[in-house]
Amino acid sequence: MTTIRQHAEEYLAMRRRLGFKLTSFGEKLMSFVSYLEHTGATVLTTEAALTWATSTPRSTDQVHWSRRLMVVRVFARHLKALEPATEIPPDDALPHHYRRITPHLFTPAELAALLQVTGILRPAFRARTWHTLLGLLAVTGLRTSEACGLDRTDVDLTSGLLTVRDTKFGKSRQVPVHTSTTAALRKYARERDRQRPAPSTVAFLVSTRGTRLDAHSLPRTFAQLLEAADITAGEGRRRPRLHDLRHTFATTTLLNWYRNDADVQAKLPLLTTYLGHADPKSTYWYLSGSPELLSLAATRLEHSFGGRP
Template sequence: MTTIRQHAQEYLAMRRRLGFQLTTFGQKLMSFVDYLERTGATTLTTDAALAWATSTERSTDQVHWSRRLMVVRIFARHLQALVPATEIPPDDALPHHYRRVTPHLFTPGELQAILTATDALRPAFRAGTWHHLIALLAVTGMRTSEACGLDRADVDLDDGVLTIRNSKFDKSRQVAVHPSTTTALRAYAALRDEHHPRTRSEAFFLNTRGTRVDAHNLSHSSVPLLQATGITTPAGRRRPRLHDLRHSFTVATLLTWYADGADVQARLPLLSTYLGHADPKSTYWYLSGSPELLALAATRLEHSLGERL
């Protein structure tokens, strides 16, 4: 008889073959399976799903609970076809309220403060790596994992094109960069080769050991750096993260388009492609992510409607 664990493993393997990465989803699903085994349950029930979803010692956030329950609900719909006794948690159990945390939008002054803070890092090569990595994130809006994942062969300094391979949603794309960016990257490449001339790593950005910069530790490692800048946030807001450079780039781009009188609606799909968004609606969110952008969009809409009346 096939166990729930085996069904879960087969389900995850099937979806990954279809191109889904399921990193967080897979972790949560297997955590639920572990819970079922610890409690001796042999059938997926709504009561068990609710008990697991709400058994989070570090959080009592109902949105967090509902997201955990959603993982079980999705799997249960699949499992019920194989195991009819499976119960699918109803949609109104821990109703899901979508909430996206407002990012910190770095000002030019704050970005300069971060880059200045990198210069104080030691040894000098570490300072150079952080400086150029953060600058690249700021001027391209790349995900931190994408920048760390760049290989030397992916960085075409002659044509000014970066190739991002197998990123989120298993997609690849090319990102054109400004000549000033290629000049900076060329300077970093010379610094890297000077300090690690015999490294076996194909990575473009290296740490002091001569291996690839670990994207998973980047957010943790950047905390002291961001704190050193003295950047503050209003009470109740999340502290700034390196990932917020992506948001800052996008908002700055949209603001520039509005200031230039460009057709933002027509250009948004291009920006979506540049950022590697799977769906343009992910880019549309930035219009509401910044009060200044929202005001500009509202003014543009009001003007458009006025012309039609």
Template sequence: MREHAEDYLAMRRALGFQLTTFGQKLLSFIDYLEAHEMSVLTTEAALSWATSTPRSTDQVHWSRRLMVARIFARHLAVLDPATDVPPVDVLPHHYRRVTPHLYTPGELDRLLDAAGALRPQLRALTWRTFIALLAVSGMRTSEACHLDVSDVDFDDAVLTVRDTKFGKHRQMPVHASTITAIRDYLDAPERAHPVVHTPAVFITTRGTRLDHTNVPRTFAALIRATGISAPAGQRSPRLHDWRHTFCVTTLLTWYRDGVDVQARLPWLSTYLGHVDPKSTYWYLTGSPELLALAAERLEHAFGEQP
């Protein structure tokens, strides 16, 4: 069973899928089957594993775990006819987006001030520039961490984002002031102090690339230091919420300027590196103000009909 699972993951990754979370969950399922000495994948076993989460009783979480087992079972059934494929009506999948925190300009100022107070000075410079870049570009956190100096076109003010979430590359034009800020960070004396072991733009005090798996910890400390909080019942503000804030702010600006938002959505989708425009359409409900502007535009359009 484990060999089949590893072969399956290798095949999918060779086709360009990263399967980071999927792979972890699938191997967890294999661990469960082995621990219970099960040599055949059954619906009962898949359901039992999917719901065996002592820290969570969230049915959406359960359904996503079961979906991993179901997808693998469809593949395995071709190789082993005894395999059960869990029916789709068992823990039906529900798609749910976490309500994002939309940062205000004042909150950005407070976070930049808090980042500037970090020590040593290189850490402060790194975090101020890192947060500012996320705010003005809408890049994913991992994309900013993976950005190399060679990916910055200082003459044409373009960033090249490589090997993104969906294995693609894209070019992102940015404002000249953004390029100036990156250049100032790279030229800062503090950045030249450690021996740099990486071509990355953003480095740690050890001269290594900023690790996207560790940055949430520092950012959470900055959030606590500034006193920024989410409304009751919502998740604490995250680094990824800068991406949401960038998108919503862009859409708000377009609506206020009276441009054809529908025509420009594919531009925004491409700029953000979304796999398709439907991921960008979701942002139309990203804030009450944006939803109100969209509704107003819709009412105006219907009002012009005979």
């Protein structure tokens, strides 16, 4: 007899073969499976799912509960076909909330300040690496993990083309960059090769130890740079994140299109592809990140229906 744990492991393996990362999803699902084993349950029930989803001593956030229950619901739909006794938690078992964190949109002055304060980092090569990383994120909108994942062969300094491999959705894409960006990357590469003439990694961006930058260890240094640049979050908002550089890039691109009266509807698929989104819906979300962008979009919509600004 196949256990729920075996079913869960096979399900996750199948999804991962299809290109899904399932990092937090997998952790939550296996946590639920462990809970069932601890209670001696051999059948997935709605009651067990609800109890597990809301058993979070450190949090009473209903959004968090709802997301935990959603993990169980998705798996239960799969398991039901294999184990008919499985209960699928109904959609209204918990209030369903969807909340995305309001991003911090960096101003040009804040970006300039961030780049300048990288000079406080020691040794000097660490400062150069951070200066290059922040600049690259700001002008390309790459995810932090994508920038850290670039190999030397992925950075074509002749054609000005970055090849981003094994992205969030398991696909690769090519990202063209401006000649000024290529020049900055070439300058960094020369300094890196002087520091590490016998590299121990194929990574393009490297740490002072000569290893690939670890995206998970970057937030602490970034917080230090934010403080040095005197960049703070607005009232009631969380501290700016490295990922907000991606939001800033996307929002700035959309703003420029609207200001220049471009056909945003026609151009949006280009931005979707450039950012590596799975579909344009993810890109459309950036419209809600800036009051100015919302206003421009609303004005454009009003014009399209024959209204007046």
